[in-house]
Amino acid sequence: MCGVFSSTLQWSIHHVAPNLQREITAHFQEYMLKERLRLDLPTIADKNTGSGVHTFYIWHNFQFLCGVFERLFRLISQVVFTVQQPSGGITLTLLSLVSPVLTTGLLRRNPWKGAFIYYASNFDYLRVGALNMFVSEEYREEIIAGNVGTWIVREYERARKALGKISDASPHAIYSTHPTPIPNILTNLSGDLPTFYWAASVLFDPRAFSITSFAILQQHAQALRFTVSVLFSEVSGIQDCVIMTKDLYKMADVKNKIVDGDQPYPNPTLSSDKGMAFELRNVSFSYPGGTSKENAIRNLSFKIPAGHLVVIVGPNGSGKSSLIKLLNRLYDVDSGEILVDGIPIKNYRLADLQRVQSLLTQDHKLYPLTLAENISLGNPDKFDDMEMVENAVKDGGASEVISKLKDGLETNLNPMQTAYGSQLEGHKKLESILENLENKADVSGGEKQRLVAARTFMRFSSGNIRFAVADEPSSALDPKAEHRLFQRLRESGQGKTMIFVTHRFGHLTKYANLIICMKDGQAVEIGTHKELMARGGEYSELYNVQAQAFADSTL
Numbered sequence: 001m002c003g004v005f006s007s008t009l010q011w012s013i014h015h016v017a018p019n020l021q022r023e024i025t026a027h028f029q030e031y032m033l034k035e036r037l038r039l040d041l042p043t044i045a046d047k048n049t050g051s052g053v054h055t056f057y058i059w060h061n062f063q064f065l066c067g068v069f070e071r072l073f074r075l076i077s078q079v080v081f082t083v084q085q086p087s088g089g090i091t092l093t094l095l096s097l098v099s100p101v102l103t104t105g106l107l108r109r110n111p112w113k114g115a116f117i118y119y120a121s122n123f124d125y126l127r128v129g130a131l132n133m134f135v136s137e138e139y140r141e142e143i144i145a146g147n148v149g150t151w152i153v154r155e156y157e158r159a160r161k162a163l164g165k166i167s168d169a170s171p172h173a174i175y176s177t178h179p180t181p182i183p184n185i186l187t188n189l190s191g192d193l194p195t196f197y198w199a200a201s202v203l204f205d206p207r208a209f210s211i212t213s214f215a216i217l218q219q220h221a222q223a224l225r226f227t228v229s230v231l232f233s234e235v236s237g238i239q240d241c242v243i244m245t246k247d248l249y250k251m252a253d254v255k256n257k258i259v260d261g262d263q264p265y266p267n268p269t270l271s272s273d274k275g276m277a278f279e280l281r282n283v284s285f286s287y288p289g290g291t292s293k294e295n296a297i298r299n300l301s302f303k304i305p306a307g308h309l310v311v312i313v314g315p316n317g318s319g320k321s322s323l324i325k326l327l328n329r330l331y332d333v334d335s336g337e338i339l340v341d342g343i344p345i346k347n348y349r350l351a352d353l354q355r356v357q358s359l360l361t362q363d364h365k366l367y368p369l370t371l372a373e374n375i376s377l378g379n380p381d382k383f384d385d386m387e388m389v390e391n392a393v394k395d396g397g398a399s400e401v402i403s404k405l406k407d408g409l410e411t412n413l414n415p416m417q418t419a420y421g422s423q424l425e426g427h428k429k430l431e432s433i434l435e436n437l438e439n440k441a442d443v444s445g446g447e448k449q450r451l452v453a454a455r456t457f458m459r460f461s462s463g464n465i466r467f468a469v470a471d472e473p474s475s476a477l478d479p480k481a482e483h484r485l486f487q488r489l490r491e492s493g494q495g496k497t498m499i500f501v502t503h504r505f506g507h508l509t510k511y512a513n514l515i516i517c518m519k520d521g522q523a524v525e526i527g528t529h530k531e532l533m534a535r536g537g538e539y540s541e542l543y544n545v546q547a548q549a550f551a552d553s554t555l
């Protein structure tokens with residue numbers, strides 16, 4: 001009966017599996033989407049937060065646990081049968097358990113019973129791993145252009161040779177191998193204990209000998225041993241399931257490091273229609289988990305009045321982007337204080353701040369959605385307003401890019417890839433179907449920046465924005481496009497405090513109410529273009545280098 005039940009259970013699992021898989025996966029996908037999307041940057045960067053559980057494993061573990069239950073039922077039926085055997089059923093049952101107990105319990109070498117970490121430190125081992133990554137498509141263009149293929153193969157051979165006979169099996173595999181064969185001999189022999197027992201009982205009572213009873217007992221002892229071995233070997237899998245399930249539900253308890261405030265923004269009495277006003281008081285900041293010896297921002301103090309157009313300049317790594325992230329409250333300061341409209345930024349409701357801020361950087365990505373959706377998401381309240389989208393496209397300088405694409409605004413530059421073909425050599429028709437099925441369009445780096453800029457203009461169209469930042473959004477743009485982008489951003493500056501971070505600031509400085517020159521995480525100079533030029537310091541040096549380049553090119 002147990003056998004029938006377990007088989008029926010197995011059948012029903014396979015029968016209902018596709019529906020169940022869809023329901024379970026969808027449930028947890030939605031759960032994880034919500035839980036991951038609510039996390040802020042410092043919390044995500046914290047290694048203890050965990051990277052989430054892939055929904056594939058949830059389904060996999062569910063199936064695994066069903067399998068374990070099925071084997072438990074099987075075990076019960078086998079034990080009941082073997083125990084009931086008239087000639088030494090109980091003894092035989094116990095003897096059948098010896099081998100699995102020895103194999104998985106007593107004689108298995110498990111060097112890590114608790115928490116552990118391991119890592120490789122051998123230079124050549126790491127080198128072999130690193131060089132192996134060059135097979136990836138990612139590096140193909142650089143390898144061909146740089147003609148470094150031969151060097152990679154040569155270096156790989158050298159590192160492999162230097163590694164010699166050092167094992168590259170996992171540390172667990174290395175340490176779980178016994179130094180002597182005795183445990184292996186013992187476990188193998190223990191598997192024959194039921195046979196030994198039976199042979200001994202025949203010696204003592206030859207009349208009890210019957211080939212049939214031997215065959216039955218032998219078969220059942222073997223089946224029992226097998227089921228117990230499988231169950232024992234699954235113990236660590238069950239532990240993994242428990243850990244994964246705990247991790248999954250722990251996600252709901254992860255608290256954001258950036259604590260939400262309770263004051264609404266804008267503040268009816270303090271906030272100005274001109275935009276956000278900032279005051280930094282002795283602000284210092286370093287990235288959580290960062291390896292730099294110096295703080296990214298050091299003792300920064302200055303004020304930005306509402307509605308000002310600010311240009312931040314400074315060499316690489318001087319802290320410009322870090323400052324922007326603090327003003328957007330993507331991170332919290334380590335010490336000091338940032339005030340927005342005279343109140344600590346931490347007091348405001350985060351959702352309110354996010355609604356009135358706009359950040360355009362060179363790192364911003366296009367979502368795996370259509371271009372229309374990508375741009376619409378700048379102002380989700382007007383998601384379907386195609387007129388607004390068209391205007392944003394124009395302002396972002398992306399009209400030409402879109403007109404070049406076969407599907408225009410409906411193009412998806414990062415579509416989900418699901419088509420799959422195999423052994424297509426010689427099947428021209430299938431090859432071309434596959435090629436056309438999920439044809440990926442691509443655009444240049446500068447064109448991507450234009451599309452992302454269009455999203456920012458769409459965001460402006462909400463009419464809520466009071467603080468807009470453009471952090472080097474034009475690194476891949478041609479000079480004309482860059483000039484136009486900055487011009488259009490400036491023109492949309494009504495009612496906004498605007499900050500531009502750029503290395504090519506020449507054409508912006510004459511509009512800037514304030515220029516902040518950063519160096520080593522500090523604001524070394526603050527003032528207008530005229531004031532800073534008159535000072536003859538860091539800013540004037542940066543400015544003159546640019547001016548000199550133009551002067552030289554006209555010669």
Ligand SMILES: Nc1ncnc2c1ncn2[C@@H]1O[C@H](COP(=O)(O)OP(=O)(O)OP(=O)(O)O)[C@@H](O)[C@H]1O
Pocket residue numbers: 287289290291292295296314315316317318319320321322323
């Ligand atoms: N996510 C991060 N984690 C750790 N350290 C970081 C991170 N981002 C920046 N840093 C460090 O903080 C310092 C300031 O970097 P930041 O990006 O603010 O400079 P920047 O002036 O914007 O430079 P660039 O002109 O190159 O964009 C640098 O030393 C950098 O290495």
